[in-house]
Amino acid sequence: MQRRHFFTGAALSTAAVAVASVSRVALAALPEPVIMRGTATAPPLAPTTGRPYRPVVTLNGWTAPWRMKDGVKEFHLVAEPVVREIAPGMQATLWGYNGQSPGPTIEVVEGDRVRVFVTNKLPEHTTIHWHGQRLPNGMDGVGGLTQPQIPVGKTFVYEFVARRPGTFMYHPHADEMTQMAMGMMGFWVTHPKAPHPLISEVDRDFCFLLNAYDIEPGASTPKVNTMLDFNLWTWNSRAFPGIDSLNVRLGDRVRLRVGNLTMTNHPIHLHGHEFEVTGSDGGPWPLAARCPEVTADVAVGQMRQLEFVADEEGDWALHCHKSHHTMNAMGHGVPTMIGVDHLGLVKKIQKLIPDYMVMGERGMADMGEMEMPLPDNTLPMMTGTGPFGPLEMGGMFTTLKVRRDQAPNDYRDPGWFTQPPGTRPFEWTGALPATSRPANPVAAPAQSPALTVKKPGADHKH
Numbered sequence: 267m268q269r270r271h272f273f274t275g276a277a278l279s280t281a282a283v284a285v286a287s288v289s290r291v292a293l294a295a296l297p298e299p300v301i302m303r304g305t306a307t308a309p310p311l312a313p314t315t316g317r318p319y320r321p322v323v324t325l326n327g328w329t330a331p332w333r334m335k336d337g338v339k340e341f342h343l344v345a346e347p348v349v350r351e352i353a354p355g356m357q358a359t360l361w362g363y364n365g366q367s368p369g370p371t372i373e374v375v376e377g378d379r380v381r382v383f384v385t386n387k388l389p390e391h392t393t394i395h396w397h398g399q400r401l402p403n404g405m406d407g408v409g410g411l412t413q414p415q416i417p418v419g420k421t422f423v424y425e426f427v428a429r430r431p432g433t434f435m436y437h438p439h440a441d442e443m444t445q446m447a448m449g450m451m452g453f454w455v456t457h458p459k460a461p462h463p464l465i466s467e468v469d470r471d472f473c474f475l476l477n478a479y480d481i482e483p484g485a486s487t488p489k490v491n492t493m494l495d496f497n498l499w500t501w502n503s504r505a506f507p508g509i510d511s512l513n514v515r516l517g518d519r520v521r522l523r524v525g526n527l528t529m530t531n532h533p534i535h536l537h538g539h540e541f542e543v544t545g546s547d548g549g550p551w552p553l554a555a556r557c558p559e560v561t562a563d564v565a566v567g568q569m570r571q572l573e574f575v576a577d578e579e580g581d582w583a584l585h586c587h588k589s590h591h592t593m594n595a596m597g598h599g600v601p602t603m604i605g606v607d608h609l610g611l612v613k614k615i616q617k618l619i620p621d622y623m624v625m626g627e628r629g630m631a632d633m634g635e636m637e638m639p640l641p642d643n644t645l646p647m648m649t650g651t652g653p654f655g656p657l658e659m660g661g662m663f664t665t666l667k668v669r670r671d672q673a674p675n676d677y678r679d680p681g682w683f684t685q686p687p688g689t690r691p692f693e694w695t696g697a698l699p700a701t702s703r704p705a706n707p708v709a710a711p712a713q714s715p716a717l718t719v720k721k722p723g724a725d726h727k728h
């Protein structure tokens with residue numbers, strides 16, 4: 267892989283020299299691609315030309331600037347290998363667009379004519395499919411079916427009118443298993459050109475893609491053949507605690523746009539509020555189809571718009587409700603030890619391996635607190651620290667921070683919520699009623715089944 271990158275890079279610098287020697291007119295034919303290296307959530311990119319709209323905020327991402335040329339919005343996407351920090355302490359070698367995975371969000375207005383230049387700097391061919399769009403068949407981006415693949419080093423031009431407003435995404439339709447497992451995807455939002463009866467104006471409009479990677483602890487390149495057993499569950503290729511909080515003002519109307527490009531469904535759950543699903547990649551939903559929810563399942567290849575009024579102050583968890591999707595790598599091979607009494611075993615092993623710890627005897631929370639020594643470039647299974655200690659989370663988890671004094675259009679993290687006095691559970695220090703059950707039923711000797719210990723390779727001894 268390194269050698270291939272090296273040679274690709276060498277070929278590209280040669281190409282750059284060649285381009286530099288052609289005329290300025292020829293150069294101006296293509297908008298310069300804008301490359302992003304950071305992982306911070308970029309502030310919304312207000313439109314400077316064309317019809318006005320309230321821009322979205324891409325969680326730990328950014329929106330691609332465009333060039334208006336003869337009334338056409340021109341974007342330039344560069345498909346290329348990228349390095350993405352999944353969370354502090356872990357870098358992944360992915361493929362993406364314009365320096366990041368996911369690529370930049372594309373924002374246009376209903377009725378806009380859009381031209382996207384796609385330059386292929388990958389080591390293999392690619393295409394881009396514009397998921398959910400109405401467009402001419404030849405612009406649909408399915409390699410082999412609607413167009414020839416974009417060869418390595420070449421630039422193809424897609425052009426169509428963004429015919430319907432809504433929430434969309436883009437991704438390759440070429441060697442999909444590899445290219446999507448490597449992180450190639452991006453968000454697309456088409457804003458309505460005029461007030462729309464089924465599309466509300468919101469104060470904050472966030473978007474993110476659900477994605478997943480299988481990267482062995484200590485490695486950095488995803489295993490692209492994995493079908494189900496991923497170990498990094500991410501939003502916009504970030505895992506908690508690498509996912510920024512969603513910071514809003516008390517009373518804001520908030521929209522979350524979520525798209526799923528993983529291999530399984532994700533029930534997205536918000537604490538402290540009810541939301542309505544107001545639309546999908548199929549378009550805005552009729553009012554009669556909306557109902558209050560606190561969890562919305564986003565199936566594979568689906569997109570959902572979740573809308574609510576943020577009318578409860580606090581730090582509210584926002585996460586996938588599959589408990590294995592709110593943890594990071596390293597945990598899945600650990601055997602269940604709850605109720606197992608290790609007696610003096612640990613001390614004996616520690617004579618040989620001083621750092622040895624037994625995990626899970628009392629549950630797994632120890633892992634959140636201790637964060638076992640890890641190989642380089644991986645993330646603890648249960649991690650993050652809040653105002654009251656370890657959060658014991660990972661993966662698809664973040665917080666919605668609702669604050670009375672968050673200024674309009676201020677997206678900065680306000681820090682932890684200060685809870686009003688008397689609004690938190692407290693320790694009961696009075697008398698407890700006598701219990702009629704054994705204190706620890708698992709350890710009660712009378713109920714324990716007889717165990718036969720069998721050593722490997724010693725079948726004759728019992």
Ligand SMILES: [Cu+2]
Binds near residue numbers: 533587588662
């Ligand atoms: Cu999930």
